[in-house]
Amino acid sequence: MISEKQSFQQKNYIQKSLLYRLSQFVGFLLGARFFVAALLTFALYVSTFFLFNQEESFRKFVFDFKVHGIIFCTVLSILAGGIINQFYDLEKDHLVKPFRTRIQRFIKQKYFLYFYLILTVISLGVASFISYRVLIFFIVYQFFMWFYSHKLSRILMINNLTFVSLTLYPFFGMMVYYETFSIKIFLMAIFLFLVLLCVDIVKDMLTKSVDKSFGYTTIPNFFDVKKTNTIVISLLIITMAVSMKIVTRTDISGSMYYYFVAGIFVMILCVYFLINSSKNSKVLTLNILRLWIFTGIIAMLISGIQGNL
Incomplete structure (x- = not known):
């Protein structure tokens, strides 16, 4: 036993x-x-x-x-x-x-x-x-x-x-x-490209010292903090301009229309946090941009469902 x-x-x-x-x-x-x-x-x-x-x-x-x-x-x-x-x-x-x-x-x-x-x-x-x-x-x-x-x-x-x-x-x-192939899809692709690029650069800002020690030449390592902030803010302003172009020059409608309109204010909010230039503000900016990408997927789903009803 x-x-x-x-x-x-x-x-x-x-x-x-x-x-x-x-x-x-x-x-x-x-x-x-x-x-x-x-x-x-x-x-x-x-x-x-x-x-x-x-x-x-x-x-x-x-x-x-x-x-x-x-x-x-x-x-x-x-x-x-x-x-x-x-x-x-x-x-x-x-x-x-x-x-x-x-x-x-x-x-x-x-x-x-x-x-x-x-x-x-x-x-x-x-x-x-x-x-x-x-x-x-x-x-x-x-x-x-x-x-x-x-x-x-x-x-x-x-x-x-x-x-x-x-x-x-x-x-x-x-x-x-x-x-x-259409102007609307082309502009939406540019918008997503710019947001993802901002996300990647802000992420590099948070891992600046580690990247440098392991030989990764990133924008925050090559330029100083002020110049890196200027680059990201410039990209966010261009993203805002693309959003305005999508809203005013394409036939976008439904929840996607409101997504790009709200996106202009989201980018302004991110610019405000980046001007603050603290670590917490960068983390907040990174999470806001990531969340906004996911929100775009949901907005597209809702808009598509509405269009097929």
């Missing part, structure tokens, strides 16, 4: 084992940036159906397996990109994101690389079944995600421009797939 002490030890071992497995799973999700991939997937579906897709009915869209295949390959590519990025930024993340790196220690780095290869192969395999053009599209996408993590993330201005371009690359692909 098993003694009470042995039974307790066995239960304790099982609990520790389950906790270890859970920590490994959470570590993988954080390392692969699963939650970022989930948000981008949601944004892709919303923008594809309500913005790029101008002719297909909802029923036809649901059964358009080619579109679902492209989005599936995009998700796998984003997860693979997140893994390879954390592999190259591991030492930096120890200082910038200590909580995440502590959890990721439950998985050896070689397993992250195995996951990276598996996700890459599956993504390219599915892309090859869709068409050779889709395959080339994802080969280019995955190459630049690796090259960004390996080299481009350390080069002044190229790092910010490449990061934002890679974020928007799947949306550009869906726009080309549906052949949806």
Whole structure:
């Protein structure tokens, strides 16, 4: 018979084992940036159906397996990109994101690389079944995600421009797939590009000292605080001008109209916080801009639903 002490030890071992497995799973999700991939997937579906897709009915869209295949390959590519990025930024993340790196220690780095290869192969395999053009599209996408993590993330201005371009690359692909070209979409793309660029520069402002110690030449490291603030404020003013252009010169309506009108005041608020130039104001600006991007996705969803009723 098993003694009470042995039974307790066995239960304790099982609990520790389950906790270890859970920590490994959470570590993988954080390392692969699963939650970022989930948000981008949601944004892709919303923008594809309500913005790029101008002719297909909802029923036809649901059964358009080619579109679902492209989005599936995009998700796998984003997860693979997140893994390879954390592999190259591991030492930096120890200082910038200590909580995440502590959890990721439950998985050896070689397993992250195995996951990276598996996700890459599956993504390219599915892309090859869709068409050779889709395959080339994802080969280019995955190459630049690796090259960004390996080299481009350390080069002044190229790092910010490449990061934002890679974020928007799947949306550009869906726009080309549906052949949806208009002034409205072009201006909306510029708006999103500028907001993402501001987010990335403000993020670099918060990690300035760590980036410098690990050899990342960012705008805040190359210029002083005042010049960096001037650059971000200038970008926010241009973003405001683009918002006004969208509101006054396009046929945008519904919740998206109110989103871009409110966006002008949001940018003014961010300019005010940046003039303050404290660390807390930068954190607040970063979170406001990130929240405003998510708000845009919701506004597009509501506007699309209203337009289809």
